[in-house]
Amino acid sequence: MRFFELQDSARAGSLRLVLLFMLAVAGTVVGVHAALAAIFRALDWIALFSLARPPGFAAINVGVTLLLVLGGWWIETSNLRARGGAERLARRIGAREARPSASQQEQRLCNIVDEVCIAAHMPRPQVMVVPRAMTINAFAAGWDEEDSVLAVTEGALDALTRDELQGLVAHECSHIHEGDTRLNMKLAGMVTGLELVWRFGDAVRERGGPLLVVGGAVMAMGSFGWWAGRWLQAAVSRQREFLADARAVQWTRSRDGLGGVLRKALTQQAQNVRGPAWPGAAQHLLLVGDAAARGRWLDSHPPLQERIRRLYGRPMPGLPLAQEPAPPLAA
Numbered sequence: 336m337r338f339f340e341l342q343d344s345a346r347a348g349s350l351r352l353v354l355l356f357m358l359a360v361a362g363t364v365v366g367v368h369a370a371l372a373a374i375f376r377a378l379d380w381i382a383l384f385s386l387a388r389p390p391g392f393a394a395i396n397v398g399v400t401l402l403l404v405l406g407g408w409w410i411e412t413s414n415l416r417a418r419g420g421a422e423r424l425a426r427r428i429g430a431r432e433a434r435p436s437a438s439q440q441e442q443r444l445c446n447i448v449d450e451v452c453i454a455a456h457m458p459r460p461q462v463m464v465v466p467r468a469m470t471i472n473a474f475a476a477g478w479d480e481e482d483s484v485l486a487v488t489e490g491a492l493d494a495l496t497r498d499e500l501q502g503l504v505a506h507e508c509s510h511i512h513e514g515d516t517r518l519n520m521k522l523a524g525m526v527t528g529l530e531l532v533w534r535f536g537d538a539v540r541e542r543g544g545p546l547l548v549v550g551g552a553v554m555a556m557g558s559f560g561w562w563a564g565r566w567l568q569a570a571v572s573r574q575r576e577f578l579a580d581a582r583a584v585q586w587t588r589s590r591d592g593l594g595g596v597l598r599k600a601l602t603q604q605a606q607n608v609r610g611p612a613w614p615g616a617a618q619h620l621l622l623v624g625d626a627a628a629r630g631r632w633l634d635s636h637p638p639l640q641e642r643i644r645r646l647y648g649r650p651m652p653g654l655p656l657a658q659e660p661a662p663p664l665a666a
Contacts, residue, residue, distance in 0.1 A: 407528025502592025
């Protein structure tokens, strides 16, 4: 696997998508103003007399729209930015702190996290476990490396070998090291703000009269921004998954570790093993998203088959769930 080339490709793809996301936000702001200006011109033509615009018409339109977008960003990210926000988020999802003194599996997990963090030259995240979650999964959360959490499901501890668990931990540590959680939360906040633009337009429209047209125009622009934001956020998330996969291979020097994780997760999907009901806001944090088998354009994760193909250079079947290491493949 040419992991350095794949990392560069994923970073470049992420940068292009983030720039497109910013253009979508700017387009929504400009679109709201343009739509309202067009309505005023239309009313001026219909009324057959000059209809004066309010003072600061453009500044008010742009300012209110930006206030909604940035307000959504602040609301969505404020909890995670606060000290201890990552741990609070993990506990809401259902995780608890790891107990290495009480469980050999959790002791092994803590040891592996220490090893990977030393190899990656990064601070050690708080290690947590999601009990009674029998699917293979994990997530990382945190605004920065000093206040981050890495959580692994009980199913992953039961089904994975040490090498596979090392690949899983390296993948999640890459998300922390690359700032993926912070990036995803920023984009999710912007999407929330774009949704607030739509809701503001809906509230204006409900007042009736001429405001029905004004609110409809704002709703149309807010809807465009929201759908574009959702699509671009999901596309960025998929690129960051490819980047984390390549990083995991770089740090562990083995494609069979993370490859075994993904192939066992593929087996669980084929067997329709049901996992916990992950909150929607947590989907982009997971190692394996709930919709990762379908490859739809709003999915936050690439299909497992595609991730496996990138690791091995060709399609690979699922693996049995027993803790037996997969034989290494010839290059």
